Amino acid sequence: MDYIKIKFVENPEAVESEFRKTLEDMLRVVNPRFTLFQHRWRPQIDIYETGNQIVILAEIAGIRREEIQLEIGPRTVKISGIREGSSRGEDASYRLAEIPYGYFERNLTLPVPVDTDTVAAVYRDGLLEIKLTKRPLDRIHRIVIQSE
Numbered sequence: 001m002d003y004i005k006i007k008f009v010e011n012p013e014a015v016e017s018e019f020r021k022t023l024e025d026m027l028r029v030v031n032p033r034f035t036l037f038q039h040r041w042r043p044q045i046d047i048y049e050t051g052n053q054i055v056i057l058a059e060i061a062g063i064r065r066e067e068i069q070l071e072i073g074p075r076t077v078k079i080s081g082i083r084e085g086s087s088r089g090e091d092a093s094y095r096l097a098e099i100p101y102g103y104f105e106r107n108l109t110l111p112v113p114v115d116t117d118t119v120a121a122v123y124r125d126g127l128l129e130i131k132l133t134k135r136p137l138d139r140i141h142r143i144v145i146q147s148e
Contacts, residue, residue, distance in 0.1 A: 017107075040102065041083075041100030041101075041104045042104060042106060043058050043059050043060045043079070043106060044058075044059040045057065045059075045079075045108065047108065049111070049134075052133060052134050053133055053134060054110055054111070054112065054114055054134060055129065055130070055132075056077060056079075056108065056128075056129070056132070057128070057129055057130075058079050058106065058127065058130075059126065060079075060081065060104070060123075060128055061125075061127075062083050062099075062126070063081055063082070067081045067082050067083075067084075068080075068081040068123065068128060069081055070121055070128075070130065072114070072119050072132070073116065074113045074114060074116060074135070075109060075110045075113055075114070076107065076108065076109055077106075077108040077110065077130065077132075078106070078107050078108075079104075079108075080105040080106070081103075081104060083100070083101050083102065083104065084101065085101035110132070112134050112135070112137070113134070114132040114134055114135055115132070115133045115134075115135050118132075118133040119131070119132055
Protein backbone atom coordinates (compact mmCIF):
# COMPACT_ATOMS: atom_id res chain seq x y z
CA MET A 1 0.00 0.00 0.00
CA ASP A 2 1.32 3.42 -0.93
CA TYR A 3 1.04 6.26 1.50
CA ILE A 4 0.38 9.83 0.56
CA LYS A 5 2.39 12.40 2.45
CA ILE A 6 0.42 15.47 3.39
CA LYS A 7 2.30 18.47 4.66
CA PHE A 8 0.28 21.07 6.53
CA VAL A 9 1.60 24.58 6.51
CA GLU A 10 2.42 26.23 9.78
CA ASN A 11 0.85 29.54 8.83
CA PRO A 12 -2.14 29.23 6.44
CA GLU A 13 -2.67 33.01 6.45
CA ALA A 14 0.76 33.43 4.86
CA VAL A 15 -0.18 31.03 2.04
CA GLU A 16 -3.42 32.94 1.39
CA SER A 17 -1.55 36.23 1.49
CA GLU A 18 1.09 35.00 -0.96
CA PHE A 19 -1.58 33.61 -3.32
CA ARG A 20 -3.44 36.93 -3.21
CA LYS A 21 -0.24 38.85 -3.99
CA THR A 22 0.57 36.56 -6.94
CA LEU A 23 -2.93 36.95 -8.35
CA GLU A 24 -2.77 40.74 -7.97
CA ASP A 25 0.60 40.84 -9.76
CA MET A 26 -0.73 38.76 -12.68
CA LEU A 27 -3.83 40.92 -13.07
CA ARG A 28 -1.79 44.13 -12.90
CA VAL A 29 0.15 43.02 -16.00
CA VAL A 30 -3.14 43.02 -17.94
CA ASN A 31 -4.18 46.46 -16.68
CA PRO A 32 -2.11 48.44 -14.14
CA ARG A 33 -5.23 50.17 -12.77
CA PHE A 34 -7.08 46.88 -12.19
CA THR A 35 -7.12 45.48 -8.69
CA LEU A 36 -8.89 42.38 -7.49
CA PHE A 37 -9.17 43.63 -3.93
CA GLN A 38 -10.48 47.16 -4.10
CA HIS A 39 -8.48 49.89 -2.34
CA ARG A 40 -5.74 47.62 -1.01
CA TRP A 41 -2.10 47.45 -1.80
CA ARG A 42 0.79 45.66 -0.13
CA PRO A 43 3.95 47.50 0.83
CA GLN A 44 7.20 45.54 0.55
CA ILE A 45 8.54 44.28 3.90
CA ASP A 46 11.93 43.09 5.19
CA ILE A 47 12.19 41.27 8.53
CA TYR A 48 15.53 40.38 10.09
CA GLU A 49 16.89 39.39 13.49
CA THR A 50 19.83 40.66 15.46
CA GLY A 51 21.04 39.24 18.77
CA ASN A 52 18.13 40.50 20.87
CA GLN A 53 15.86 42.25 18.35
CA ILE A 54 13.48 41.67 15.48
CA VAL A 55 13.67 44.53 12.96
CA ILE A 56 10.93 45.20 10.39
CA LEU A 57 11.37 47.57 7.44
CA ALA A 58 8.28 48.61 5.49
CA GLU A 59 8.54 50.53 2.22
CA ILE A 60 5.66 53.04 2.44
CA ALA A 61 6.83 56.17 0.63
CA GLY A 62 4.38 59.00 0.09
CA ILE A 63 2.39 58.47 3.28
CA ARG A 64 2.16 61.03 6.06
CA ARG A 65 3.35 59.70 9.42
CA GLU A 66 -0.06 60.50 10.93
CA GLU A 67 -1.73 58.13 8.42
CA ILE A 68 0.23 55.06 9.59
CA GLN A 69 -1.24 52.74 12.24
CA LEU A 70 0.87 50.17 14.04
CA GLU A 71 -0.48 47.38 16.28
CA ILE A 72 1.88 45.04 18.13
CA GLY A 73 1.07 41.72 19.79
CA PRO A 74 3.46 39.21 21.39
CA ARG A 75 3.91 37.41 18.02
CA THR A 76 2.13 39.67 15.54
CA VAL A 77 2.53 43.08 13.91
CA LYS A 78 -0.15 44.89 11.93
CA ILE A 79 0.87 47.86 9.78
CA SER A 80 -1.91 49.78 8.03
CA GLY A 81 -2.65 53.19 6.60
CA ILE A 82 -3.73 55.18 3.58
CA ARG A 83 -1.74 56.63 0.69
CA GLU A 84 -3.78 59.45 -0.79
CA GLY A 85 -3.76 59.86 -4.55
CA SER A 86 -2.93 63.30 -5.86
CA SER A 87 -4.95 65.08 -8.51
CA ARG A 88 -3.19 65.14 -11.87
CA GLY A 89 -5.59 67.61 -13.44
CA GLU A 90 -8.50 67.17 -15.82
CA ASP A 91 -6.35 67.19 -18.96
CA ALA A 92 -3.95 64.48 -17.67
CA SER A 93 -3.94 61.17 -19.52
CA TYR A 94 -2.12 58.24 -17.92
CA ARG A 95 0.49 56.42 -20.01
CA LEU A 96 1.66 54.26 -17.11
CA ALA A 97 0.08 53.81 -13.66
CA GLU A 98 2.10 51.65 -11.28
CA ILE A 99 1.93 53.54 -7.99
CA PRO A 100 -0.80 52.06 -5.80
CA TYR A 101 -3.00 54.37 -3.74
CA GLY A 102 -5.62 53.86 -1.07
CA TYR A 103 -5.74 51.63 1.97
CA PHE A 104 -3.00 49.14 2.78
CA GLU A 105 -2.60 46.54 5.49
CA ARG A 106 0.09 44.00 6.34
CA ASN A 107 -0.34 41.40 9.08
CA LEU A 108 2.95 39.79 10.04
CA THR A 109 3.66 36.75 12.20
CA LEU A 110 6.92 37.03 14.12
CA PRO A 111 9.33 34.09 14.49
CA VAL A 112 9.67 34.62 18.26
CA PRO A 113 7.67 36.42 20.97
CA VAL A 114 8.52 40.10 21.53
CA ASP A 115 8.18 42.53 24.42
CA THR A 116 5.27 44.79 23.43
CA ASP A 117 6.36 47.47 25.92
CA THR A 118 9.75 48.18 24.31
CA VAL A 119 8.87 48.91 20.67
CA ALA A 120 10.57 51.70 18.73
CA ALA A 121 9.30 52.90 15.33
CA VAL A 122 10.86 55.53 13.06
CA TYR A 123 9.53 56.73 9.68
CA ARG A 124 12.29 58.22 7.52
CA ASP A 125 12.80 58.59 3.76
CA GLY A 126 9.76 56.44 2.92
CA LEU A 127 10.82 53.54 5.16
CA LEU A 128 9.13 52.58 8.42
CA GLU A 129 11.62 50.87 10.73
CA ILE A 130 10.19 48.95 13.69
CA LYS A 131 12.53 47.54 16.35
CA LEU A 132 11.11 44.91 18.67
CA THR A 133 12.95 43.38 21.63
CA LYS A 134 12.81 39.59 21.75
CA ARG A 135 11.27 38.06 24.85
CA PRO A 136 13.17 35.17 26.42
CA LEU A 137 11.53 31.87 25.57
CA ASP A 138 9.73 30.19 28.45
CA ARG A 139 11.82 27.68 30.27
CA ILE A 140 10.86 24.02 30.22
CA HIS A 141 9.20 22.94 33.45
CA ARG A 142 9.58 19.33 34.51
CA ILE A 143 6.58 17.90 36.26
CA VAL A 144 6.96 15.03 38.69
CA ILE A 145 4.15 12.54 38.22
CA GLN A 146 2.76 11.25 41.47
CA SER A 147 1.44 7.74 41.93
CA GLU A 148 -1.69 6.98 43.91
